[in-house]
Amino acid sequence: MNLTEADVQKIISSVMTNIEKKLSDTASVSAASAASMAVPQAGSAQPVVAASAGGDHGVFDRAEDAVKAAYQAQAVFVQNYKLEAREAIISAIRQATLANKQELAQMIVAETKLGKLADKLAKLELTAAKTPGTEDLKTLAFSGDDGLTIVEQGPFGVIGAVTPVTNPVETIINNSIGMIASGNAVVFNVHPSSKKCSAFAVQMINQAILAAGGPENLVTMVKEPTKETLEQIVAAPETKLLVGTGGPGLVKALLSSGKKAIGAGAGNPPVIVDETADIEHAAKEIIKGASFDNNILCIAEKEVFVVDSVADDLIYHMMNHGAYRLDQQELDQVMSFALEANEQQVARGCSLDTKRVFHTVKDWIGKDAMTFLDKLGVNPGKEVELLICEVDFDHPFVQLEQMMPVLPIVRVRNLDEAIELAVKAEHGNRHTALMHSRNVEHLTRFARAIGTTIFVKNASSLAGVGFEGEGHTTMTIAGPTGEGLTSARTFTRQRRCVLAEGAFRIV
Ligand code: NAD
Numbered sequence: 001m002n003l004t005e006a007d008v009q010k011i012i013s014s015v016m017t018n019i020e021k022k023l024s025d026t027a028s029v030s031a032a033s034a035a036s037m038a039v040p041q042a043g044s045a046q047p048v049v050a051a052s053a054g055g056d057h058g059v060f061d062r063a064e065d066a067v068k069a070a071y072q073a074q075a076v077f078v079q080n081y082k083l084e085a086r087e088a089i090i091s092a093i094r095q096a097t098l099a100n101k102q103e104l105a106q107m108i109v110a111e112t113k114l115g116k117l118a119d120k121l122a123k124l125e126l127t128a129a130k131t132p133g134t135e136d137l138k139t140l141a142f143s144g145d146d147g148l149t150i151v152e153q154g155p156f157g158v159i160g161a162v163t164p165v166t167n168p169v170e171t172i173i174n175n176s177i178g179m180i181a182s183g184n185a186v187v188f189n190v191h192p193s194s195k196k197c198s199a200f201a202v203q204m205i206n207q208a209i210l211a212a213g214g215p216e217n218l219v220t221m222v223k224e225p226t227k228e229t230l231e232q233i234v235a236a237p238e239t240k241l242l243v244g245t246g247g248p249g250l251v252k253a254l255l256s257s258g259k260k261a262i263g264a265g266a267g268n269p270p271v272i273v274d275e276t277a278d279i280e281h282a283a284k285e286i287i288k289g290a291s292f293d294n295n296i297l298c299i300a301e302k303e304v305f306v307v308d309s310v311a312d313d314l315i316y317h318m319m320n321h322g323a324y325r326l327d328q329q330e331l332d333q334v335m336s337f338a339l340e341a342n343e344q345q346v347a348r349g350c351s352l353d354t355k356r357v358f359h360t361v362k363d364w365i366g367k368d369a370m371t372f373l374d375k376l377g378v379n380p381g382k383e384v385e386l387l388i389c390e391v392d393f394d395h396p397f398v399q400l401e402q403m404m405p406v407l408p409i410v411r412v413r414n415l416d417e418a419i420e421l422a423v424k425a426e427h428g429n430r431h432t433a434l435m436h437s438r439n440v441e442h443l444t445r446f447a448r449a450i451g452t453t454i455f456v457k458n459a460s461s462l463a464g465v466g467f468e469g470e471g472h473t474t475m476t477i478a479g480p481t482g483e484g485l486t487s488a489r490t491f492t493r494q495r496r497c498v499l500a501e502g503a504f505r506i507v
Contacts, residue, residue: 057203058220063232066187069217070158071238074185076215078155083134085213090133090177092212096204097128097173104169104204107197112165114366115293122467123170123293130466130473131177136488147500153492155183156241160233162254164246166296166366166403167475168194169201171245174475176205176219179243181488187239188221189230191246199223234259241491245476255481262483262490264476267298267431268401269461270422272446273306273314274415274437281458282436283317286407289434289460291322291385296366296403298477299432299454299461303398303425304409305418311411315388322385324369326406330376331389337375338364338404339396358396360404369405393421415442419449426450431479434461453479 060066081089097104105120140151159179163171172188179186190198202221209218222229233239234257242261244254251263273282290301306314319325326334339358364372369384387406391397397408412418426433432454435446447455454464454477463469465477465485474485483490 057206058217059199059202059223060220061223063187063189063222063229064236066220066222067158067160067233067236067238070185070187070220073215073217073220074155074157074183077180077185077218078183081214083137086181086183087134089209089212089214089218090181092208092214093173093177093180093205094128094131096208097124100204101125101128104197104201107200108169108194111197112168112194112366114166115296116368119293120170123167124173126465126467126473127170127174127177127475131174132472132487133177133181134488136178136472137182137492138489145501147498147502149496149498152495152497153182153489154495156260156491156493157184158236158238159184159186159241159243159491160230160236160239161186161188161242162230162244162246162250163188163190163194163198165191165193166293166298167245168198171475172198172201172219172221173205174473175243175245178474178486178488179491180209180218182491184241184491185218186220187233188219189225189233190221192225195223195225243476243486243491251480261481262476262478262486263480264298264478264486265429265431265480266401267429267477267479268302268399268425268427269299269432269434269452270425270450271301271304271434271436272415272418272422273304273310274418274435274439274442275307275309276438276442277310277436278438278458279310279313279436280317280321283314283323284321285436285458285460286434287318287322287386289462290407291369291405292460292462294366294368294403294405295407297461298401299464300403301407301434301461302401304407305412305422305425306409307415307418308411308413311409315390315409318386318388322383323388323407324373324378324380324384324386326387326389330378331391333376334372334387334389334406335396337361338372338402338406339400358400360400360402365403367404372404372406393425398425399427415445419446422446423450426452429479431477432456432461432464434459434464453477453484 101121101124104124105117108120109117137153142149161175168191176186198221202219205219206216210216242254242259244250245264247266251265254261255263271286286301338361340361342357342359369387372387373380389408391408393410395408397406430452433450433452434456435443436458437443443457456464466473472487476486478484478486
């Protein structure tokens with residue numbers, strides 16, 4: 001074969017390009033390896049992000065770029081970072097959350113206009129402290145005459161996650177910790193009404209990861225989230241798992257996608273109070289749960305069924321401990337401004353039922369009890385946390401997941417009726433239910449009849465997510481798809497690795 005001068009030049013230039021590429025690949029891998037050795041500044045409780053955090057740091061204009069960046073980050077992460085390094089990164093996220101909690105809480109309230117500042121702080125603290133990290137991953141082992149088999153929990157890769165307006169930043173932090181602990185990267189499509197505080201949180205998380213020596217863009221989001229950007233994230237071949245926290249429309253959309261999806265949907269948690277309960281304790285705990293963050297939590301007590309013989313007692317104690325009882329006229333007024341007719345026959349709240357007669361007016365969701373009383377022209381002369389009203393089972397406040405600090409109370413003849421109505425009011429969400437009783441048989445009967453993901457006995461609903469209750473916390477309670485209170489291990493693939501005895505077998 002005869003080579004011309006031009007052929008020789010082409011070969012030299014191709015060899016030079018290959019050498020340069022090899023050198024640059026080696027440099028980036030060693031940078032990543034070096035990074036994996038780094039530990040976050042010990043005990044650093046300083047905010048890692050200034051108030052005016054700018055730059056991209058995980059926030060992308062295009063869904064496609066957010067997915068690609070997360071994909072690349074996950075590839076580096078899973079190749080170069082040991083469990084110890086993952087823990088260092090998670091610890092940095094926890095510290096950053098605590099260091100920035102005041103600012104985060106203020107941003108959430110200002111942007112979403114839902115709930116209470118103090119309760120946002122409590123949720124952020126809970127999320128930072130009680131979201132499990134890598135310790136949640138457990139390897140299963142079988143050993144015997146035929147050798148050793150282990151079942152490991154491996155990452156999916158890139159997870160597409162959708163967050164609700166009711167826990168916007170808390171869900172991002174909680175999901176990020178769990179998903180990173182299990183070796184994944186995550187792309188968020190957040191609720192559009194929380195995009196600013198969410199972007200701040202994503203940037204904060206990326207800064208914390210970088211400061212702990214981790215790769216950039218393990219956590220990304222779309223700057224202007226829409227249903228179209230969600231469709232792009234879902235359709236991207238890099239996205240291997242979907243996790244949706246929100247109402248029934250979202251869960252249905254993700255479950256229809258053809259990809260593996262974890263759905264954390266709506267609730268309408270009923271509370272039963274029977275004649276054996278410590279009534280004053282029940283009153284205090286119901287107020288605590290139902291008034292927390294103005295009742296926007298999916299686990300919050302949404303309607304009470306109380307046995308007639310103790311109903312007056314319960315209402316008396318509730319009024320003594322921060323509740324205001326609406327009379328019929330006040331209740332009618334609240335209904336006139338806080339509910340709207342479902343003229344378009346659309347489904348909202350805890351149900352996909354388009355025939356619901358009412359919806360909650362958006363402006364009243366998550367507002368303070370005192371704001372309601374202001375509108376009614378009532379001066380209670382003391383701080384009121386919760387409004388209560390006596391209604392029938394069919395009342396819209398019982399049937400709707402209204403997310404307002406207005407708690408309907410239904411009198412029932414006995415436990416049988418309480419269980420029957422509570423199961424109906426939960427609408428098959430299988431989310432959360434509560435009971436106040438000292439009778440174990442009563443508690444067991446209700447728990448079996450309702451079959452919810454969370455069942456709390458003699459405490460507020462908050463105990464169900466580890467707030468003054470044992471167990472880890474989550475912001476993503478996967479009732480519809482059955483994973484329960486999600487954590488790192490939920491976001492993993494099971495992988496079996498077998499070591500046979502082979503030539504060493506004793507015969
Ligand atoms: P939402 O359903 O209106 O929105 C949740 C997210 O889904 C948002 O990001 C929204 O943009 C998106 N979305 C909504 N409908 C969609 C659709 N049809 N297709 C694609 N995306 C869609 O809910 P919200 O008002 O943000 O949050 C409150 C709801 O979430 C309540 O029903 C509450 O019970 C539920 N929730 C559940 C959990 C849980 O862990 N199970 C936690 C928090 C909130």
